[in-house]
Amino acid sequence: AQSVTQLGSHVSVSEGALVLLRCNYSSSVPPYLFWYVQYPNQGLQLLLKYTSAATLVKGINGFEAEFKKSETSFHLTKPSAHMSDAAEYFCAVNSGGSNYKLTFGKGTLLTVNP
Amino acid sequence: GAGVSQSPRYKVAKRGQDVALRCDPISGHVSLFWYQQALGQGPEFLTYFQNEAQLDKSGLPSDRFFAERPEGSVSTLKIQRTQQEDSAVYLCASSLDIRPTDTQYFGPGTRLTVL
Numbered sequence: 487a488q489s490v491t492q493l494g495s496h497v498s499v500s501e502g503a504l505v506l507l508r509c510n511y512s513s514s515v516p517p518y519l520f521w522y523v524q525y526p527n528q529g530l531q532l533l534l535k536y537t538s539a540a541t542l543v544k545g546i547n548g549f550e551a552e553f554k555k556s557e558t559s560f561h562l563t564k565p566s567a568h569m570s571d572a573a574e575y576f577c578a579v580n581s582g583g584s585n586y587k588l589t590f591g592k593g594t595l596l597t598v599n600p
Numbered sequence: 601g602a603g604v605s606q607s608p609r610y611k612v613a614k615r616g617q618d619v620a621l622r623c624d625p626i627s628g629h630v631s632l633f634w635y636q637q638a639l640g641q642g643p644e645f646l647t648y649f650q651n652e653a654q655l656d657k658s659g660l661p662s663d664r665f666f667a668e669r670p671e672g673s674v675s676t677l678k679i680q681r682t683q684q685e686d687s688a689v690y691l692c693a694s695s696l697d698i699r700p701t702d703t704q705y706f707g708p709g710t711r712l713t714v715l
Contacts, residue, residue, distance in 0.1 A: 490642075518701050529604070529691060529706035530643070537701040576642050580700045586631065587656065588704060590642030 488513045488581045492591035500599050505564040507594050509551075509577030512558065519560040520578040520588065521551055530576065536560060547571070572598045602626065604707035606692050612713045613682045621677045621710045625694030632675050633704060634667055635691040643691055649675060650698055682714045 493508040511517055518537050522530040534545025541553040551562045560577060574595050578588040605624045613619050625632050631650055635643035636659075646665070648656040651672040660667070664683075669675040679686055689709040695702040 522706075527708070529708045530693075531706070532703050535701070535703065578642075586648055586698070586700055587633065587645040587659070588635075588643075589645070592640075592642050 488517065488579050488589050490577050490579050490589055490591035492575075492577055492594050494594055495592065496595045496597070498597045498599060499567045501569055502566050505549075505562070505567045505571065505596065507562040507575050507577075507596065509560045509562065509591060510558050511560060511577070511579045513579055513581045515581050516555075518580045519551075519553060520580070521545065521549070521560075521562050522576045522578060522590075524574045524576065524593075526573075533562070533575075567596075567598045569598050569600065572596055604692055604694055604705050606690075606707040606710050608710060609708060610711050610713075612715065614715055615682060615684060617682050618678065618680045619682055619712065621679075621690050621712070623675045623677070623692030623694075623707060625673065625675070625692070626696075626705055627673075629694035629696050629705075631695040631698055631702065631704075632669055633693040633695075634675070634677050635693065636661075637689040637691055637709070639688070646677070646690075679712075682712075684714050687712055687714045 489512045491510045520535045521533040534543045536553045544550045577591045607622045634646040637643040645659040647667045649669040664680045666678045691709045693704040693706045
């Protein structure tokens with residue numbers, strides 16, 4: 487079985503501050519991990535994914551995430567927040583094999599204050 | 601290029617009515633997924649198609665839910681005798697191939713409200 491825990495349903499940062507969104511996973515096999523962003527009334531857009539290549543993954547809009555097997559974590563970071571980063575962020579896991587579905591966390595709402 | 605489209609974007613149904621939700625995936629994409637997103641929650645898997653074959657329907661909450669993709673492109677999710685607990689956003693996603701590392705591209709969703 488696979489699961490995802492996102493610590494903090496709501497994170498608030500000031501514009502220009504570091505963004506850190508936490509994700510921990512549980513998987514019985516080496517996982518594939520994804521971060522998606524969802525803007526209001528829109529579908530989910532992929533930010534980045536870990537597919538067992540480099541453990542530090544760079545994505546769009548200046549975001550990156552580091553896969554840490556020992557901590558079962560895949561936290562999302564961005565050095566300097568922009569107002570346009572305000573959205574809901576979802577971490578997801580896929581354990582591969584014949585299991586193609588994504589299992590999502592409950593999401594973290596990021597607000598950026600001017 | 602065109603992304604995943606879904607229609608209608610909003611649907612209001614009276615309890616007991618049947619509804620049909622449509623998904624147009626990206627052209628040529630082999631895999632198609634349906635997810636249900638309740639308010640304040642992450643999406644939850646409903647069902648998966650590889651071309652026209654429905655390979656996994658383990659997430660469908662009851663036998664009132666039915667999905668099809670008869671020609672391996674457009675898919676329809678049908679909900680019979682809708683209940684209030686069916687109110688949610690229904691998301692469709694498609695991916696190019698069948699690898700678990702393939703990116704799933706999501707549509708904007710259909711927001712279903714059952715009164």
